[in-house]
Amino acid sequence: MTIGILTSGGDCPGLNAVIRGAVIKGDRIHHETFLGIRDGWRGLIEDDIRPLERTEVRGISKQGGTILGTSRTNPFESGGSQRIAEVMQKHEMDAVIAIGGEGTLTAARRLSDDGINVVGVPKTIDNDLSATDYTFGFDTAVSIATESIDRLRTTAESHHRCMVVEVMGRHVGWIALHSGIAAGAHAVLIPEVPVTLQQICRWVEAARDRGRAPTVVVAEGFIPEGQEREVAPRGLDVFGRPRLGGIGEQLAPLIEEVTGIETRSATLGHLQRGGVPTSYDRVLATRFGTASVDAAVARQWGTMVSLVGTDIKNVDLHDATTVLKSVPRDRWDEAAILFG
Numbered sequence: 001m002t003i004g005i006l007t008s009g010g011d012c013p014g015l016n017a018v019i020r021g022a023v024i025k026g027d028r029i030h031h032e033t034f035l036g037i038r039d040g041w042r043g044l045i046e047d048d049i050r051p052l053e054r055t056e057v058r059g060i061s062k063q064g065g066t067i068l069g070t071s072r073t074n075p076f077e078s079g080g081s082q083r084i085a086e087v088m089q090k091h092e093m094d095a096v097i098a099i100g101g102e103g104t105l106t107a108a109r110r111l112s113d114d115g116i117n118v119v120g121v122p123k124t125i126d127n128d129l130s131a132t133d134y135t136f137g138f139d140t141a142v143s144i145a146t147e148s149i150d151r152l153r154t155t156a157e158s159h160h161r162c163m164v165v166e167v168m169g170r171h172v173g174w175i176a177l178h179s180g181i182a183a184g185a186h187a188v189l190i191p192e193v194p195v196t197l198q199q200i201c202r203w204v205e206a207a208r209d210r211g212r213a214p215t216v217v218v219a220e221g222f223i224p225e226g227q228e229r230e231v232a233p234r235g236l237d238v239f240g241r242p243r244l245g246g247i248g249e250q251l252a253p254l255i256e257e258v259t260g261i262e263t264r265s266a267t268l269g270h271l272q273r274g275g276v277p278t279s280y281d282r283v284l285a286t287r288f289g290t291a292s293v294d295a296a297v298a299r300q301w302g303t304m305v306s307l308v309g310t311d312i313k314n315v316d317l318h319d320a321t322t323v324l325k326s327v328p329r330d331r332w333d334e335a336a337i338l339f340g
């Protein structure tokens with residue numbers, strides 16, 4: 001069997017570990033041949049494909065980014081399933097392992113419904129995919145965010161300031177919640193839970209009154225009071241969605257105005273997506289990679305590998321892509337006991 005591998009959507013630490021796991025297991029156990037598809041669906045549509053040898057994946061599980069490149073190309077805008085089948089046939093490619101988030105896997109599901117042999121691997125720092133307990137990349141993003149909040153807090157303490165830290169999370173607040181709890185934030189603001197400016201300021205003042213440097217962690221997708229949408233002053237991405245970012249900068253002067261506490265903001269942005277994966281993410285990504293080849297060999301098309309408890313299972317792509325995994329209200333309430 002010849003298997004093509006692609007990485008698509010926002011990159012995330014651990015992608016290379018999946019590629020390495022798949023190629024090594026496929027070569028050593030199943031004697032499969034691999035093709036590297038460049039830049040996600042773009043490579044499959046534009047026929048940008050090359051052999052992917054075992055020697056190329058040596059030692060890459062600790063490397064950030066993806067050796068295959070990524071893009072947000074929509075396969076259905078330029079030829080769709082028919083074009084992909086044509087390119088696969090040309091390369092005698094029997095199957096595709098698609099490593100991506102909810103967007104990529106939705107595309108994979110649609111392609112699979114059209115008869116393309118696809119197996120999905122869930123990736124995203126946002127941890128917003130249903131049908132898997134965790135995705136690789138999330139642990140690394142939370143670690144980087146936690147360390148950054150710890151650092152920002154020491155400078156805020158020196159200056160008796162409030163610090164607003166903006167983290168990623170397009171639709172969900174998992175990174176904000178976990179890094180906020182880990183760093184002992186005085187407020188965590190997420191897209192799932194509306195919080196008034198008044199409440200935020202009450203938490204900030206309570207922390208200040210105890211001699212603490214108030215620390216507010218906000219997910220980029222948090223919708224501030226009185227606004228209908230997220231803060232997105234930087235136009236649209238290639239898929240036509242608003243590019244989020246800026247809520248931290250918007251909140252800081254408002255908090256300063258209401259509380260009188262000098263307030264700064266810092267946006268962590270792509271720092272959360274770059275660099276080496278944590279050991280947790282390397283292990284999860286490697287296990288996903290080896291399991292994805294097993295799924296391809298077993299011809300489990302239209303499925304995705306997933307983490308359930310500590311086991312790796314196979315789930316239907318339909319189940320994985322219908323509902324986003326958002327933060328349940330009780331998980332935020334549990335954290336909110338510690339705010340202020």
Ligand SMILES: Nc1ncnc2c1ncn2[C@@H]1O[C@H](COP(=O)(O)OP(=O)(O)O)[C@@H](O)[C@H]1O
Pocket residue numbers: 008009010071072073074075076100101102103104105106107110123124238239
């Ligand atoms: N509903 C959809 N149908 C087909 N293709 C989609 C769909 N949603 C997203 N995609 C494609 O997958 C790409 C990757 O999705 P995106 O959300 O950017 O990243 P991720 O896969 O990490 O979630 C998108 O740019 C788009 O081209």
Ligand SMILES: O=P(O)(O)OC[C@H]1O[C@](O)(COP(=O)(O)O)[C@@H](O)[C@@H]1O
Pocket residue numbers: 009010011101102103123124125126168169170220237243244273
């Ligand atoms: O700056 P970019 O690459 O357009 O993407 C930013 C978005 O990508 C993410 O990091 C991950 O989202 P995806 O998994 O959907 O790619 C989001 O948290 C963020 O909103």
Ligand SMILES: [Mg+2]
Pocket residue numbers: 009101102103104
């Ligand atoms: Mg997405």
